[in-house]
Amino acid sequence: MSKIFPLIIILIITFMTNSFSLTGEEILAKMDKHRDYKTITYTGIMSIYVKDKVRIKNLKSEALGGDETKAIVEFTNPEDEGTKFLMLGKNLWIYFPEEEDVVKISGHMLKEGMMGSDVSYEDALESDALSEKYKITLTGEEKFNDRQCYVITLDAKVKKVPYYKRRMWVDKETFVALKEEMYAKSGKLLKVSNVLETKEIGGRKFAVKVEMVNKLRKNSKTVFEMIDVVFDKPMDEEKFSMRYLRR
Amino acid sequence: MKTLIAIAFRNLMRHKRRTILTGIIISVGLWLYIFMDSVMAGLDRGSIDNMINLTTSAIKIHTEKYDDEKESFPLKYGLQNVDELTLWLKNDNRVSAVAPRTQFIGELSNYEESIPVIGSVVDPVSDKEVFTLTEYLDGNYFSSESTREIILGKELAKDLNVTHGDFITLYALTKYESRNADDFKIVGTFNTTDPNLNKNGVFISFTAANQFLDLENTVTEINVQLKHRINFNDLLADMKEVRASFSSQYPHLVTYTFAELGAGILELVRQKKIWGVFMTLVLLLIAAVGIVNSVLMSVYERIREVGVLRAMGFEGSEIMKMFIFEGAMIGFLGSLVGILLGIATVVVLTTYGYPLEKIYGDMYVDTSGFPMWGTIYGEWNIPLIIGSFLFGLITSILASIPPAKKAAQMEVTQAIRFI
Numbered sequence: 001m002s003k004i005f006p007l008i009i010i011l012i013i014t015f016m017t018n019s020f021s022l023t024g025e026e027i028l029a030k031m032d033k034h035r036d037y038k039t040i041t042y043t044g045i046m047s048i049y050v051k052d053k054v055r056i057k058n059l060k061s062e063a064l065g066g067d068e069t070k071a072i073v074e075f076t077n078p079e080d081e082g083t084k085f086l087m088l089g090k091n092l093w094i095y096f097p098e099e100e101d102v103v104k105i106s107g108h109m110l111k112e113g114m115m116g117s118d119v120s121y122e123d124a125l126e127s128d129a130l131s132e133k134y135k136i137t138l139t140g141e142e143k144f145n146d147r148q149c150y151v152i153t154l155d156a157k158v159k160k161v162p163y164y165k166r167r168m169w170v171d172k173e174t175f176v177a178l179k180e181e182m183y184a185k186s187g188k189l190l191k192v193s194n195v196l197e198t199k200e201i202g203g204r205k206f207a208v209k210v211e212m213v214n215k216l217r218k219n220s221k222t223v224f225e226m227i228d229v230v231f232d233k234p235m236d237e238e239k240f241s242m243r244y245l246r247r
Numbered sequence: 248m249k250t251l252i253a254i255a256f257r258n259l260m261r262h263k264r265r266t267i268l269t270g271i272i273i274s275v276g277l278w279l280y281i282f283m284d285s286v287m288a289g290l291d292r293g294s295i296d297n298m299i300n301l302t303t304s305a306i307k308i309h310t311e312k313y314d315d316e317k318e319s320f321p322l323k324y325g326l327q328n329v330d331e332l333t334l335w336l337k338n339d340n341r342v343s344a345v346a347p348r349t350q351f352i353g354e355l356s357n358y359e360e361s362i363p364v365i366g367s368v369v370d371p372v373s374d375k376e377v378f379t380l381t382e383y384l385d386g387n388y389f390s391s392e393s394t395r396e397i398i399l400g401k402e403l404a405k406d407l408n409v410t411h412g413d414f415i416t417l418y419a420l421t422k423y424e425s426r427n428a429d430d431f432k433i434v435g436t437f438n439t440t441d442p443n444l445n446k447n448g449v450f451i452s453f454t455a456a457n458q459f460l461d462l463e464n465t466v467t468e469i470n471v472q473l474k475h476r477i478n479f480n481d482l483l484a485d486m487k488e489v490r491a492s493f494s495s496q497y498p499h500l501v502t503y504t505f506a507e508l509g510a511g512i513l514e515l516v517r518q519k520k521i522w523g524v525f526m527t528l529v530l531l532l533i534a535a536v537g538i539v540n541s542v543l544m545s546v547y548e549r550i551r552e553v554g555v556l557r558a559m560g561f562e563g564s565e566i567m568k569m570f571i572f573e574g575a576m577i578g579f580l581g582s583l584v585g586i587l588l589g590i591a592t593v594v595v596l597t598t599y600g601y602p603l604e605k606i607y608g609d610m611y612v613d614t615s616g617f618p619m620w621g622t623i624y625g626e627w628n629i630p631l632i633i634g635s636f637l638f639g640l641i642t643s644i645l646a647s648i649p650p651a652k653k654a655a656q657m658e659v660t661q662a663i664r665f666i
Contacts, residue, residue: 164427190426217360
């Protein structure tokens with residue numbers, strides 16, 4: 001009896017520990033839930049740092065959440081004024097006001113940096129369920145920026161993935177991914193995104209300032225800041241159409 | 248008639264200096280013309296050959312889907328049965344070699360900066376038979392186990408501050424459009440006649456690409472080289488025939504000949520030829536003025552002789568014929584010497600060529616595809632040589648008519664007193 005009792009205690013503790021800890025997929029699901037919205041509107045500032053130069057782009061964005069994201073983005077800085085993006089699911093069109101022409105961004109172009117930034121169109125459009133393409137593993141817990149985080153690793157299950165491997169540092173409390181590393185097939189680190197600021201909006205923590213660092217170029221990064229973020233404001237679906245894009 | 252020819256000949260011999268001088272003017276004019284034509288035609292052919300031998304090949308074959316999206320070099324639309332297609336092409340006796348290539352878009356990074364590049368995946372053995380990249384190579388070509396070796400343009404290497412033996416990071420999308428970046432050892436650099444290739448061209452082997460790009464031996468283009476033809480139009484005709492015969496066998500594949508691939512350079516050459524004709528006309532006019540002037544001088548110097556001949560009973564028409572014979576003889580001899588010099592020069596140019604690097608040295612000239620270094624060979628233009636001879640002869644005859652006419656119409660007393 002004296003030998004069996006501690007064993008039972010250990011088994012109970014092990015069972016309880018396992019039942020309370022989350023799996024990688026569960027963490028990802030919670031992240032998605034925290035990011036979920038019906039609609040979102042915001043004003044964005046994109047600062048593109050290349051060497052010692054910085055280019056600022058201002059934009060206004062409205063988006064519908066759900067299974068298929070719909071978004072319309074209009075640039076307001078003088079150089080790009082009137083340039084608009086229309087995203088419908090995984091499709092993207094750009095309207096160029098000077099040429100009065102709409103160009104569909106597809107194939108290889110989706111991998112290019114959006115408006116010369118370090119964020120690719122594909123990064124911005126990513127809406128696939130990550131669990132379908134990646135094997136998600138909780139690989140540890142670490143402190144990042146004084147926040148206790150889950151560290152989850154995503155390893156590609158299929159060949160058609162933007163990055164072969166990703167590592168995310170997810171805030172244990174808010175389920176915001178505070179840092180993400182994106183790796184090439186070879187294992188080389190390609191990009192790192194860091195959340196620089198989060199805000200409480202509509203009862204949830206939301207990343208409002210994020211930097212994306214290109215690891216293949218020195219001093220190359222893009223900082224994206226969202227201001228005046230409003231969730232779940234009623235929105236006219238008509239906006240997300242080619243007709244509106246050309247207007 | 249014989250007497251007149253004899254007198255005309257004796258007159259030429261009497262005024263040896265003047266005859267030689269006039270002859271030299273005609274000879275030098277025609278020689279320079281033949282020489283320049285050969286050089287210019289050689290430069291054009293050199294540009295075309297360089298383009299065929301370095302980038303386009305004579306015929307290129309893709310799939311239809313690849314062709315629709317060829318600007319983005321999609322890796323997913325590879326050719327099926329590459330070996331069968333290669334064998335079929337090699338059976339055509341106009342074909343000299345066939346090589347597969349797969350192009351891709353990437354970036355080359357030294358972690359300070361990254362530069363966009365157009366990569367070519369090559370089969371090191373067959374590629375050498377179709378393309379002449381190795382002739383411009385400094386360093387080594389791919390080794391037999393070229394898993395992580397890269398060859399790049401000298402300008403690109405200079406921009407990234409790297410050289411042979413250094414490692415550089417190549418970034419590209421795999422066949423499955425997943426991002427990949429890996430370190431490659433620079434085994435060689437090239438400085439070709441194509442500035443664009445030097446600035447943004449990189450080459451890796453299929454062995455390396457199968458790993459790096461998940462390529463699975465995908466070949467997106469087959470490049471065909473044809474046997475050399477002296478006349479470029481014959482080469483174009485061969486291309487057309489080989490393409491027609493290939494397309495009838497494999498109608499689902501898209502084939503391009505150099506006529507389409509090099510349409511830009513061919514149009515440039517055509518435009519140059521139009522300007523060349525215009526320039527030639529101007530040059531010939533100047534040459535004609537020179538010839539007219541020389542013949543005129545020789546006639547006016549001898550007006551007093553005309554008076555004496557008239558006094559001796561020569562008819563005006565006979566005197567006119569005599570001067571025309573003199574003009575024709577000078578024209579014949581001058582033109583003959585001119586074209587012989589021209590032919591000798593073209594023999595040297597077509598046999599030994601002329602090295603452009605000796606003219607331009609190490610100077611970098613962006614000529615947008617036109618070679619400014621390498622050895623350029625002259626071109627034969629037989630119709631032009633015959634035409635030049637006839638031009639020299641006819642111009643000399645025509646040039647002697649007006650002064651001969653004037654001399655023939657002169658009064659005896661007036662001619663004798665002519666100063």
